[in-house]
Amino acid sequence: MKLSINNKLQAQLDEVAEIAGYLWEKGWAERNAGNISINVSEFIGDENRNLSAQSKYPLPRNMKELAGDFFFVTGTGKRMRDVAKCPLSNGSIVRVSQDGDSYDVISEENVKPTSELASHFSILASFKKKGSNNRLVLHTHPTDLIAMSHIPELKNEKALNELLWGMHPETFIVVPRGIGLVPYEVPGTLAIADLTLPTLDRHDIVIWEKHGVFAVGENLTDTFDLIDTLSKSAQIYAFARTCGYTPEGLTKEQIQGLIEPFGIKL
Ligand code: 13P
Ligand code: ZN
Numbered sequence: 543m544k545l546s547i548n549n550k551l552q553a554q555l556d557e558v559a560e561i562a563g564y565l566w567e568k569g570w571a572e573r574n575a576g577n578i579s580i581n582v583s584e585f586i587g588d589e590n591r592n593l594s595a596q597s598k599y600p601l602p603r604n605m606k607e608l609a610g611d612f613f614f615v616t617g618t619g620k621r622m623r624d625v626a627k628c629p630l631s632n633g634s635i636v637r638v639s640q641d642g643d644s645y646d647v648i649s650e651e652n653v654k655p656t657s658e659l660a661s662h663f664s665i666l667a668s669f670k671k672k673g674s675n676n677r678l679v680l681h682t683h684p685t686d687l688i689a690m691s692h693i694p695e696l697k698n699e700k701a702l703n704e705l706l707w708g709m710h711p712e713t714f715i716v717v718p719r720g721i722g723l724v725p726y727e728v729p730g731t732l733a734i735a736d737l738t739l740p741t742l743d744r745h746d747i748v749i750w751e752k753h754g755v756f757a758v759g760e761n762l763t764d765t766f767d768l769i770d771t772l773s774k775s776a777q778i779y780a781f782a783r784t785c786g787y788t789p790e791g792l793t794k795e796q797i798q799g800l801i802e803p804f805g806i807k808l
Contacts, residue, residue, distance in 0.1 A: 543593055545635055545649045550585040555629045558614060561766050563626035565682050568770070571622035576682035576754070577656035578625075579615045580762065581666065582635065586612040590635075595646030602660045602732050606642030607667040613638075615662070617653035622682075638663075661735035665758065668739055676746075676758045680765045683754040686776035687769075691723070691751045699723050708791025709775035711800055716771040718806045721755075722748035729753060747772065 547555070558578060565571040590612075613636050616625055620632040635649040645663075647653070656662070662679040669676040696702045703720035707713050722741035727734040727750070738756055741748045747757040747768045755772075759765035782789035800806060 545593060546587065546589050548585065548587050551582060551587070554580065554582055554585055554614065557762050558616075558629045558633070559626050561680075561762050562616075562622045562629070564766060564770075566621075566623040566626060568684070568773070570682040570684045570754075570769075570773075572683065574619045574621055576622055576680075577616045577618075577658050577662070578633075578681075578762070579613050579656070579659070579662040579666065579679045581608075581611055581677035582614050583610075583612045586635075590648065591637075593637075593648040595637075595648060596650070596652035597647045597654070598644055599647075599655070600644045601638075601642070601663065603664065604642045605638060605663050605667040607670040608638040608663060609640050609642045611638050612636070612648075613663075613666075615655040615659060617655060618657045620653065657730040660730065660732050661738060661756070664732065664735035665739060665742065669758070675760045677760055678758065678762055678765060680757045680759075680762065680769070681750075681754055682769065684769060684773045684776075686773050686780055687721075687749055687755055688752065689780070690776055691749045691753075697723065697751070704794075705779060705791065706772055706775040707797050708793075709778040709789065710771075711792065711796075713771055713775045714797050714800050715804050715806065717747065717768050718808055719745050721745055721772055724748045724750050724756075726751040726753070 565576055614633055615636055616633040625632040630649055631651050634647045634653045634655055636645045636647050638645045658681055690696050722745035724737050724741055727737055738748055747755055749755055755769055757765045757768050779789055
């Protein structure tokens, strides 16, 4: 039996393709950079629940919170520009085992999931345990935000967020919880997942120092928008600096003045 794709699952795959295309167009996805995991359990359909495994992989730690859940996960080494053309040739549908110790690839093309799966699933398991609605992870390499994580004076969440919020009012409106900073760690490890997790209590997006951003959410388009909005602020800052000026930025009062008219909940 092969995976059958109903309208809801197809709509989710279409959204993945659209956003993967944007990641490439933005210049955030050189070669195989970036990865996406989305819980698609609600779209999977009874006909797909017991499909046989094409491959089985151990999870690096028990993730019983995700037991029996289904995910779309981009493939390791796959290019976002190719995910944009065909998500299921460059990613897989996977099912977490009932004991939470392993997962099966159940989609036909049997693409090996991203090397960052440990961090994606650890974080999604933790959200599920807390009752959060966050069901997806988007990791990408935005040049401007990565550049900011190389600047010693900005290795401080308060300074970094004040600077980014100050560059444009929409940045505070769209990302009022700001961006978190996670110190450098080896990609693909549980260590990077464990460093990221507490930061996501305060933020929906973090910078992995000198590597990329890691954002979580309920909806892929909205999650992309968080990154895109912060990237715009980083570009305004860099543009002014390139012209030889230090940008003035909005004042703290101007930023605080957005809370009431935009109903921002902190
Ligand atoms: P994968 O190709 O394994 O998804 O890795 C890409 C990446 O960005 C690693 O940090
Ligand atoms: Zn990366």
